[in-house]
Amino acid sequence: xxxxxxxxxxxxxxxxxxxxxxxxxxxxxxxxxxxxxxxxxxxxxxxxxxxxxxxxxxxxxxxxxxxxxxxxxxxxxxxxxxxxxxxxxxxxxxxxxxxxxxxxxxxxxxxxxxxxxxxxxxxxxxxxxxxxxxxxxxxxxxxxxxxxxxxxxxxxxxxxxxxxxxxxxxxxxxxxxxxxxxxxxxxxxxxxxxxxxxxxxxxxxxxxxxxxxxxxxxxxxxx
Numbered sequence: 001x002x003x004x005x006x007x008x009x010x011x012x013x014x015x016x017x018x019x020x021x022x023x024x025x026x027x028x029x030x031x032x033x034x035x036x037x038x039x040x041x042x043x044x045x046x047x048x049x050x051x052x053x054x055x056x057x058x059x060x061x062x063x064x065x066x067x068x069x070x071x072x073x074x075x076x077x078x079x080x081x082x083x084x085x086x087x088x089x090x091x092x093x094x095x096x097x098x099x100x101x102x103x104x105x106x107x108x109x110x111x112x113x114x115x116x117x118x119x120x121x122x123x124x125x126x127x128x129x130x131x132x133x134x135x136x137x138x139x140x141x142x143x144x145x146x147x148x149x150x151x152x153x154x155x156x157x158x159x160x161x162x163x164x165x166x167x168x169x170x171x172x173x174x175x176x177x178x179x180x181x182x183x184x185x186x187x188x189x190x191x192x193x194x195x196x197x198x199x200x201x202x203x204x205x206x207x208x209x210x211x212x213x214x215x216x217x218x219x220x221x222x223x
Contacts, residue, residue, distance in 0.1 A: 051110060053119055054102035054128075064089065064111035064118045067144045068171055072111070072118060084146060086194075086206055088174075088221040089120030090127060092139035099139070100216060101128040121221060129217040134180045141174040141219060143194060143208060151197030158190050167194070176210055176217055183212040 050059050063084065069076050071091040087109065092098045095116055102108065104125025111118040120127075133139045143154075147170065154165045154172055165172065172194070179190055189211050196203040207222040 051116060053099060053108055053110070056102040056104050056108040056121070056125060057106050058108035058110045058119065060112050061109040062112040064109060064120075068111075068118055068142050070171060071140055071142055071173075085122040086143070086145040086149070086223055087120050087122045088125070088208060088219070089118050089142050089144065090129065090139055090219075091118045091142060092133065093117055094133075094138060095119055098130050098133035099127060100130055102126065104221075122223065124223060125221050127219045127221075129176070129219065131180055131212070131215050131217050134176050134217045137177055141176045141208075141210075142171050143174055143192075143206070144171045145194060145196075145206070146170065148200040148203055149194065149196045151199070152195045153193075155193045155195070156190055157193070158188075167197075174208055174210065174219070176219065179210055180212050180217055187214075188212045 065074055068089050068091055090099060104121055105123035108121040110116045129139055150167055152167045154167060156163045174192060179188060192208040194206045209220040211218040
């Protein structure tokens, strides 16, 4: 049974903002990508249970099921593994169609599911998403951070203003769909800075940069 993705009130809250930064860069055209590797139904056996997403080798990580329980439609687990690093993830029922390409520092992560409906990374990475899938909310983007970041902020910046979101949980939605639908036929960039709580000032600020460009939505993650 396909999981029904929950719509995010945070995603909807960004739709009314002017978010677009027009920049003179060339349009990118990339072809659809099928996951390679462990899923026999998807044509690969070279890495056991672990797929390769574009150029990014990945490892199955069952913890993604509770890290991103909300978009996956799971019950909250409540358990937090000490020292688990922050991660970005992309969630959807057809990620082999929604993700066009990916690259980054090895290894990426996928959830322990026959359909691989969550994929992402704890490391620096770049994911190319099909814009039509983003617009239809067939794929959503989320960031998970350890508990030291709860009480911190996510600051979204663009030439048209900024928005500050208080982090009241480990996972937060990155509103890629709102950015894409607002862009129209142009190009736009938005940057999200995820900062720890004031009680943990020495922890790093993590950056997610979203570029809407022609048929693609490009998400760069800098942990």
